[in-house]
Amino acid sequence: MAKVQAPVVISANCLLTGAVLYWGPDGQWCTDFAGAQVYGDLDAAAVAVAAVTDPAAVIGVDLVPVRVSNEVVEPRHYREVIRADGPGASVFPGERGIVRVSV
């Protein structure tokens, strides 16, 4: 595993549903990547993680490195793009013109 680089968002899976969750600025978990709080440095993120870790509600709290450009936030790694967008997420460069996975 490569070392995590800031900026990051905090993510986990919901214990009840398994859904992907992001920690929002309001101190709540949300299911939408766009609602995630971005942490510019790892220390601040670590403090937040210590506060959110609730073993009764979520599984696998982790830091997800993101890229921020022109105020658009997106995960750095394609795995996290797929986690955020769901199966069939388009992460190959360019359009490929193939049918997406039906969900």
Place this chain on the structure above:
Amino acid sequence: MTSVSVDQSGAFTPVAAPLASDDVVDVADIEGFAALDALVSRDRVVLRAASCSDGRVFGVARQLRRRGFRGVLLVEANLLPDQLPMATSCGVDAIVITETHALRCAEPQWRLKAQGERFGYQRATGRNLSSEVG
């Protein structure tokens, strides 16, 4: 650090003194089932495993019984209550767990798991369980 012994019925008994180190066999150190012959004449054997996911304790316990061990057979590992019937059917008399583990996996949970007929398929397919032949 005290520990707790859980018998086949799920009942707790505090274990005051540490287990005699001569009795303890770490399952990771067993070279082969044939090596169990050296333990057969002992009065007591304690099989130690590092975690509840180390399934060697079950197979080793059963083979120890099948090779003729008649003494007291303990497992020292923080097994889950769900694993009590597995251990029992392999000929284990009691499981020794830490006090911390005993707090989270309390006696009623173990007693609940001790009830009922288990390993029905092994019986039904004609497999002799060690408790019957040991």
Place this chain on the structure above:
Amino acid sequence: MVQALQYFPVKEGLFVYRYNDFDRTFLRERVLQYRDQVERRLSGALTEEEFKPLRLMNGVYLQLHAYMLRIAVPYGTLSAQQMRGLADIAERWDRGYGHFTTRQNIQFNWPKLVDTPDILEALADLDMHAIQTSGNTIRNVTTDHLAGAALDEIADPRPYAEWIRQWSTDHPEFQFLPRKFKIAISGGVSDRAVIRAHDIGLRLVPGMEGVAFDIYVGGGLGRTPVVGNRVFEQVAVGDLLPHLEAIVSVYNLHGRRDNKYKSRIKIMLREVGLDSFKEEIIDYMKHNKDAFDKTVLKVLNEIKDSFKVQVLAPKDGAPYWERIDADPAFREWVSRNVTPHRQEEYASVTISLKAHGQAPGDATASQMRAMADMADQFGFSELRVSHQQNIVIPHVALADLPAVFEQLLQQGLATTNIGLISDLIACPGMDYCALATARSIPIGQAIAMRYQSMEQLLGPLNIKISGCINACGHHHVGDIGILGLDKAGVENYQVTLGGRSGLDTALGEKMGPGFSEGELMNALDRLFDRYLMLRASSSETFAEAVQRLGTESFKAALYGVEDAA
């Protein structure tokens, strides 16, 4: 929510295992236990670390976006009623579709943890379960999807598979093995179950008294692929379970627990050596002679009664021959998707779940119901899941094939591509799987779409795609294997050529550096051009051409370099 079920009358007895009261009681018990475990997890009495092995024992995984429930389809056999029940579950608790896997199971990708006890209860109503579909235990026993129907069969392997299922279910010693343990069994002269790619492969052979078993040990794909070797020959039926118990016990003791990638029996065999392993097995069996009593063969015979070979009622084949003469599309479908049956007037129908552009192995609830209806109407209510991720109706009268074809056309299930390039298999890959390093489904979709117009020209060709080194897509044994990896944060696909399944199982040869998704398609273009140029005749398949010529020239084509030859 759940539609009223419409069952066609079952004309004759099913040729599948019929649950008895004991089986049903066992499942009920098991559901209650699991319900209690989920409650303890939610209350905090169990940590995730402790709960994980317990949920895995019941087929519940946590994947990338959701939980996943893998349901056992023992040895790939299910009744029409069970298929219909799966459709109901897909709609009630999931997103209206299911995914048939390379291990002949079905998995649902979106269940909620809190619903899983209810789903398991609904499965118990269908005499189905998710026991030992995951976790470090003996998994679902897989077999030939044509079992009981194939022309070349020595004996139906399914009674033995069911016997092994019962013996291994909830086995007190084998719930916490060093790693998962897979057993496959084959009853045909040819091996359609890839037995040598399993921890234990069993082959039914003619024996002194009836049948016996050749036992292959230590096969497996994954990070370190190994082709299993025959370790025991001519094992009598009565000695089968003692052998299996000895092998798994010795593995349980010696298999490595310090490194997940070295924990399978294939690595243990390499470390302890075959001779020492056999000695231990013999010593073990000496001390466990009375480990099974006489009931064990009685149980087998009762199971065999369920699967009894029956002579199917002959039917006038005239409608079949008329349609063959009149309809080229039907003729083509028969030549691709229909396999000869042990009984002349019958055939086995493979329903392709590989419509071009669809996720391989996915079926919607309505497709599941349609397949169940067809099995009721034309196939003695029996269905199979093949490890190639298709559905088989094993016993269909030739006379009924035109009607089956019509219904398949209506349901969009008449894709005529069995054995062709678009009949590829792919693991779920990173679209779903938490372990994946790259996606595999989109690669499969892209290949199927790109070569659709030339697949007849390319002829029989199997492509197998895995999204990580665990090799659930069996890429090592494909004519063309594709392995998706993460190369410095970019998806990268490695190609192997020349893999084979069957008794002459061979691992494909790794060609060289991997390709990006776009490069991969161009590389395949060049590869297929080279094959079409080099093949001896239009009847020489891709695999045969690679075997005859070696991989050198094909490798050069993949990388677009001049062929030295």
